[in-house]
Amino acid sequence: MSAPAHVLVVAKAPVAGQAKTRLGAEVGMTAAAELAAAALLDTLAAAAAYAGPGRCHVALAGDLADGAAADELRLALDGWAVRPQIGDGFDERLAHAHADVPGPVVQVGMDTPQLTPALLAEVVAGLASHDAVLAPAEDGGWWALALRDPGAAGALRGVPMSTPETYVATRAALEDAGLSVGTASTLVDVDEVNDAHRVAAAAPSTRFARRWTASSTAPGETPDPSGARLVTNNEDDHHDGAHGARRAGR
DSSP states (O other), X not given: OOSOOEEEEEEEOOOTTTSSHHHHHHHOHHHHHHHHHHHHHHHHHHHHHHHOGGGEEEEEESOGGGSTTHHHHHHHTTTOEEEEOOSSSHHHHHHHHHHTSOSSEEXXXXXXXXXOXXXXXXXXXXXXXXXXXXXXXXXXXXXXXXXXXXXXXXGGTTOOOSSTTHHHHHHHHHHHTTOOEEEOOEEOOOOSHHHHHHHHHHOTTSHHHHHHHHSXXXXXXXXXXXXXXXXXXXXXXXXXXXXXXXXXXX
């Protein structure tokens, strides 16, 4: 495709006690909100570098003014289309968010601060031979969904989110809707302390890594390099999602 795809980030305002609550149970809710803000800033930067702000969109839950790094996030969103999330369940909110965006589109969440323009380009490249591309997360969720036609996200309605089977269920729903579905690299998404340590170690130049390193809650030991792997080549398509379905905006 000659022009970059549109990028849709489905996110939650990094408010203490509302964002990254699983991580917050281990490191404290204020620290978790600051980490969530850093992860969101990394995600916005990667998206803008890939597509340009004019082709970038955010579906936002909550009010940035109530959360961490509010001013920095507002600056990062300059030129973006920002819309509120609509719908009761996360499946409904995802379907509504896609409906507001031109195609082709690649959607991510805010749980993969190691995101790069190259990773976005890899996912989008799969649309040359598929109607959709679903990129798995290690925990059984997915971190990215690319669609030639954003209206096809209606297939997400009724898919159980935030489960170890979310990738499998999402892929099945897309295929049942008549779409051909490709895959892309598997990523770690940040939900708990061990996830944060792995991602920060493997992507040390990110805002997230700097925030994590500065936190007194960050583990002190250096992980085995094999455990710090962020991206794996996935060939069997049998994973689940996050950033995308499991936690985009969670």
